[in-house]
Each structure stands twice: as structure tokens, then as C-alpha cells.
Amino acid sequence: QVQLVETGGGLVQTGGSLRLSCAASGFTFSSYAMGWFRQAPGKERELVGGTKWSGSSTYYPDSMKSRFTISRDNDKNTLYLQMNSLKPEDTAVYYCAAARNLHNIVVMTPDYWGKGILVTVSS
Numbered sequence: 001q002v003q004l005v006e007t008g009g010g011l012v013q014t015g016g017s018l019r020l021s022c023a024a025s026g027f028t029f030s031s032y033a034m035g036w037f038r039q040a041p042g043k044e045r046e047l048v049g050g051t052k053w054s055g056s057s058t059y060y061p062d063s064m065k066s067r068f069t070i071s072r073d074n075d076k077n078t079l080y081l082q083m084n085s086l087k088p089e090d091t092a093v094y095y096c097a098a099a100r101n102l103h104n105i106v107v108m109t110p111d112y113w114g115k116g117i118l119v120t121v122s123s
Contacts, residue, residue, distance in 0.1 A: 004115075006114045032111075034050065041091075045108070051070050095117075097113050
């Protein structure tokens with residue numbers, strides 16, 4: 001069955017960096033667009049960014065462009081999220097997701113979701 005397993009979360013200080021990984025299995029990873037989302041306490045889930053199946057094209061909302069970078073390794077079936085200059089407001093559960101195309105990532109209707117991983121940024 002499809003599995004998306006996020007790792008790399010935890011506690012980091014303000015200004016620090018963290019890299020999340022998402023290991024995918026149970027589907028043809030290299031054929032799917034992938035994305036990262038997050039949900040802060042008491043807030044709605046939001047898009048962090050997404051990448052096409054090839055990694056040749058990425059999309060970030062304006063609010064995420066400067067500090068977040070998504071990449072993928074199709075040989076390893078793994079998606080990454082590099083987060084820099086972290087702020088307390090970045091504290092959230094981060095989810096990876098898979099979709100048949102990048103549009104479905106952007107409109108937040110992926111086919112598969114991971115269970116999420118907590119990132120806490122201390123002030």
C-alpha cells in the first residue's frame with residue numbers, strides 16, 4: 001500500500017535550519033508530483049510548496065519562497081524540504097503528499113498524504 005513517511009522533524013531554535021525527508025513507497029514515485037504542507041496549532045493546513053514528477057519545476061506560495069526549498073531524488077523515492085532561518089511561526093506539523101500532477105498539489109487535493117511530523121521552533 002501507499003506509504004509516505006516523514007522524518008527529520010524536532011525542536012530547533014529561531015534562526016536555525018532543518019531538513020525534512022519523506023520516504024515514499026507503494027506507488028511509482030517518479031510519476032507523481034509531490035508537495036509539502038503544514039498545519040500550525042489552531043490553523044488550517046497550508047501549502048509550503050510542490051514539485052513536478054521530474055523535479056524540473058517547483059511552486060511555492062509567495063510567503064514560502066525565501067526560506068523553503070523542495071527537492072526530490074527519484075532514485076531514492078524521497079522528497080526533501082530544506083527549511084532555513086526558521087521562526088516560531090513555522091512551528092507546525094509538516095506533511096508530505098503525492099498527486100498525479102502539480103496542479104493538484106497547488107490546489108491542495110493530493111491523492112496521498114503522509115501522517116505528518118512535528119517541527120517546533122523555539123524563541
